Amino acid sequence: MTEARKPGFSDCNNATLRRAARSLGRFYDDALGPTGLKSTQFGMLFQIHISDEPAMGAIAEALIMDLSALGHTLKPLIRDGYVETFADKDDRRVKRVRLTPRGQAKLDEALKLWSIAQRQFEEKVGAEQAAKLRAALDAVADLDLEMPAAAPSN
């Protein structure tokens, strides 16, 4: 447990972030295990829940995820009857998403377990620190990063 953490690797912001994401993801996944939902699916249901019948593009933007990735991620949730989609009344290109009653119930169920996990985490890290970390992560996520050579375009 020593030679593996040589300097250099932990310098990569991206690698460090992914590593933490794998670690924390597992914890939340375990916590939500009894519900049969992955932490990512829980997050998706919650995002839909707090939005008002959002269009797929809106969800993708909010979560900073690829639209097609969103579509793929939604499939299991639709298959399991937690989520349903319907065409927008004014723009037939737009597909809106909403929770089914079953999905709402599952979310409620998951929220209980999520709260426990969340509390566990904040007990270890400190609510204050956790909030700061989330703020920092949101800031990073919202950065407008561009590679030098590719920057000038539009």
Added chain:
Amino acid sequence: MTEARKPGFSDCNNATLRRAARSLGRFYDDALGPTGLKSTQFGMLFQIHISDEPAMGAIAEALIMDLSALGHTLKPLIRDGYVETFADKDDRRVKRVRLTPRGQAKLDEALKLWSIAQRQFEEKVGAEQAAKLRAALDAVADLDLEMPAAAPSN
């Protein structure tokens, strides 16, 4: 909690972390694009590079990733000739990993582009802040989190 700001979601440490990871991952992926490597693959090559012919289990532990996931992740790198494996001399269960000359060359090539991305990031965030963030993420990754009910009485 202001209902208007749709609280809750951004309160989830895990969801926030994943969102940031998607965002930053895309940036590093773009940066490494010309090399044909994903940021995850770059990280893997680097990890192998800084280790001394590590066993798969050692890599998995260092990166906090599932051993089988590591195996899967390694396949494309082996297929493309960047990495090779060989059995440990003393314990035939153990499979060690090393970069091929081709893999070493690819890593060198990628390091140049990675440096640019890394610099871009630190220019935006500040090297100081970036270091703090990485430290915080490492701390989170190394937390010993356990769900109350599931915690074995020890």
Added chain:
DNA sequence: CGGCAAAAGTGGCATATGCCACTAATTGAA
């Protein structure tokens, strides 16, 4: 109005990751 660019999704293909069930190789007793 006709045609073309932009916007919103879909599907296919590929990598990233996890869990579980197994197999092979070791180790630690009895």
Added chain:
DNA sequence: TTCAATTAGTGGCATATGCCACTTTTGCCG
């Protein structure tokens, strides 16, 4: 030495995500 328990990986299955090539709708412009 023999056998159960442990350790290290593998393979299969499922979800998570991205990119690219299309298809369908719109929106806009001459």
